[in-house]
Amino acid sequence: MNEARDEIFCCDSLREVVAGLPAPAAPTVYRAENGVLMMVVGLVQTEEGLGYLDQAIMHCPFCGTKLQDAKAIAEKVSH
Numbered sequence: 110m111n112e113a114r115d116e117i118f119c120c121d122s123l124r125e126v127v128a129g130l131p132a133p134a135a136p137t138v139y140r141a142e143n144g145v146l147m148m149v150v151g152l153v154q155t156e157e158g159l160g161y162l163d164q165a166i167m168h169c170p171f172c173g174t175k176l177q178d179a180k181a182i183a184e185k186v187s188h
């Protein structure tokens with residue numbers, strides 16, 4: 110076992126969907142630079158190109174484990 114930050118992953122399904130993205134694919138679940146786990150929930154076509162609508166994942170979509178809470182995320186994204 111390595112004790113990297115990857116311990117945020119609660120189950121293999123979540124780990125694989127984050128780790129297994131082929132490079133050109135649109136990310137659906139990813140870890141933002143601030144460490145918050147995010148999920149793309151939609152795409153928007155703008156004048157500048159395709160944009161992503163994303164939101165932080167509070168609970169694992171696969172097994173339901175609570176991963177993050179809104180308060181912690183708010184602290185991470187505040188400037």
Ligand SMILES: [Zn+2]
Pocket residue numbers: 118119120121122123169170171172173174
């Ligand atoms: Zn899970």
